[in-house]
Every structure is written in C-alpha cells, then in structure tokens.
Amino acid sequence: AQSVAQPEDQVNVAEGNPLTVKCTYSVSGNPYLFWYVQYPNRGLQFLLKYITGDNLVKGSYGFEAEFNKSQTSFHLKKPSALVSDSALYFCAVRPPFTGGGNKLTFGTGTQLKVEL
Amino acid sequence: DAGVTQSPTHLIKTRGQQVTLRCSPKSGHDTVSWYQQALGQGPQFIFQYYEEEERQRGNFPDRFSGHQFPNYSSELNVNALLLGDSALYLCASSARDREGQPQHFGDGTRLSIL
Numbered sequence: 341a342q343s344v345a346q347p348e349d350q351v352n353v354a355e356g357n358p359l360t361v362k363c364t365y366s367v368s369g370n371p372y373l374f375w376y377v378q379y380p381n382r383g384l385q386f387l388l389k390y391i392t393g394d395n396l397v398k399g400s401y402g403f404e405a406e407f408n409k410s411q412t413s414f415h416l417k418k419p420s421a422l423v424s425d426s427a428l429y430f431c432a433v434r435p436p437f438t439g440g441g442n443k444l445t446f447g448t449g450t451q452l453k454v455e456l
Numbered sequence: 457d458a459g460v461t462q463s464p465t466h467l468i469k470t471r472g473q474q475v476t477l478r479c480s481p482k483s484g485h486d487t488v489s490w491y492q493q494a495l496g497q498g499p500q501f502i503f504q505y506y507e508e509e510e511r512q513r514g515n516f517p518d519r520f521s522g523h524q525f526p527n528y529s530s531e532l533n534v535n536a537l538l539l540g541d542s543a544l545y546l547c548a549s550s551a552r553d554r555e556g557q558p559q560h561f562g563d564g565t566r567l568s569i570l
Contacts, residue, residue, distance in 0.1 A: 344498075374558055383460070383546055383561035384499070391556040430498055442550060443489070443512050444559060446498035 342367040344433050346447035353421045353454055361416040361450045363431030371433050373414040374444065375405055378428040387429075390414060401425070421454045428452075458483060460562035462547050468568045469537050477532040477565045481549030488530040489559060490522060493544040505530055506552055534567075542569045 343366045353359045365371055372391055376384040388399025395407045405416045414431060428451050432444040461480045469475050481488050487506040491499035501514035505524035519535045528549075534541055544566050548559035 372556060376561070381563075381566075383563040384548075386558040386560065389556070389558055442487070442559070443501045443504060443514070444491075444499075444548075445501070446491075448496075448498045 342371075342433050342435060342445045344431050344445055344447035346429075346431055346450045348450050349448075350451040350453065353452070355423050355454050355456050356420050359418050359421045359425070359452065359454070361429050361431075361452060363414045363416065363447060364412050365414060365431070365433040366412065367433050367435050367445075369435050371414075372436060373405075373407065374432040374434075375399065375403070375414075375416050376430045376432060376446075378430065378449075384430065387416070421452075423454045423456060426452055426454045460547055460549050460560050462545075462562035462565050464565060465563070466566045466568075468570060470570050471537055471539060473537050474533065474535045475537060475567060477534075477545050477547075477567070478529065479532070479547030479549075479562060480529045481547075482560045485549035485551045485560070486528050487550045487552050488524060488528065489548045489550070490530070490532045491546040491548065492516070493546055493564070495543070499546055502532070537569050539569050542567060 345364045374389045375387040390397050390407045398404045403418050428449050430449050431447045463478045489504040490502040493499045502516050503513040508524045521533045524530045544564040546564045547562045550559045
C-alpha cells in the first residue's frame with residue numbers, strides 16, 4: 341500500500357526567507373510524486389511532479405522539489421517566500437502506471453503561513 | 457479552455473437522503489477520479505472511471521456509486537447519507553494516454569449533512 345507523511349501541520353516563514361515543506365512517502369516501485377496547493381474554498385492546483393530524471397524538479401510560481409530516493413523524501417522548497425504563497429500544501433504519490441488506474445494518495449497537508 | 461467543472465458548489469442534505477454530484481472533465485481528458493476531503497484532512501480516493509466503467513476503488517462503502525457518460529462527464533451518487541459524509545467532494549480528470557501527467561482538479565462540491 342502507498343502512503344505519504346507530511347510531518348508538519350503548519351510552517352511559518354518570514355517573507356523573503358527560504359521555505360521548505362517536508363514530505364516522505366512509501367510506495368512499491370519507482371514513485372510518481374506530486375505537489376498540489378489549495379487556497380481557501382478552492383480545489384487543488386498542481387505545482388510540480390517527479391516522474392523520472394533529475395532529482396531537482398522545478399514547478400510553478402518559483403517552487404521546486406528535491407527527490408531523494410534513499411530517504412524516500414520529496415521536500416517542497418522555494419528560495420524566497422511571498423505572502424501570497426500562504427496556503428495549504430499537499431504531497432501526493434502514486435505507483436507507476438500498471439493499467440489499473442492512477443489513484444493518488446495524499447498526505448494530510450501542511451499549512452504554510454508567510455508573514456511580513 | 458475550460459478546466460474541470462463541478463456542480464453544485466454547495467449542497468445541504470439531511471441524514472438518510474441521497475445526493476448526486478456532477479463533474480465535467482477538462483477538455484481532452486477521458487478519465488475521472490473522485491476524492492472526498494473531510495475538514496482538516498487530505499483528499500481520500502473514492503473511485504476512478506474511464507471508458508464508462510469503474511476501474512479502481514478506494515475504501516468507501518457501496519453507498520458511494522458513480523457513473524461515467526459517453527462524453528466523459530461523471531456523477532457521484534451517495535445514498536443513505538450520514539453525518540460523516542459531510543466533506544468537500546473533489547473531481548479530478550486526466551488523460552489515459554499521457555502517462556505521468558498530473559490530475560487536474562475542480563473546485564469541488566461542499567456537502568453538508570444536517
């Protein structure tokens with residue numbers, strides 16, 4: 341069975357400082373990993389993904405994430421946080437395509453708060 | 457290019473009633489997945505449809521059922537509603553022939569059970 345852990349319920353950071361939102365995963369085989377962001381009363385918006393290739397992936401709005409296979413982690417990062425980045429962030433995992441569907445398993449989410 | 461659209465946006469029901477939620481996938485997508493997001497939780501996978509059949513199912517009771525139409529749109533039906541069914545129901549779409557591409561989500565239907 342696949343699972344995702346986001347160990348921090350909330351992360352606080354000052355605007356202009358770097359931010360990290362942590363994610364670890366468990367899945368059989370090579371994982372497909374995703375980060376989504378959710379603003380209040382909205383659905384999930386895709387930020388970035390890791391399928392294969394470079395361990396550092398770049399996504400929307402200046403976000404990036406580093407895949408670490410030995411630590412089974414996929415932490416989300418941004419060099420300089422903005423107040424507008426304040427939102428709920430979800431890490432998700434799915435196994436490689438097996439013909440049986442592409443079910444996503446999500447973590448419990450991390451609330452990011454960026455303050456002036 | 458319209459994204460994933462869901463209707464209605466909000467719904468209030470009482471225990472024991474039945475509800476139908478609707479989803480139109482993003483243009484070019486043929487696969488629809490449904491997720492339940494309880495307050496303060498991450499989305500939980502309910503089931504997935506493509507080629508008008510349920511292909512994968514999460515750990516949800518038979519009270520949760522669905523349908524996919526030839527135009528790829530989908531419905532989620534929940535019977536005998538319980539207080540615990542109160543949640544945001546999210547629809548996500550994707551294309552089966554684009555392996556590894558992300559699922560695109562709608563803004564959800566907020567279901568409240570009284």
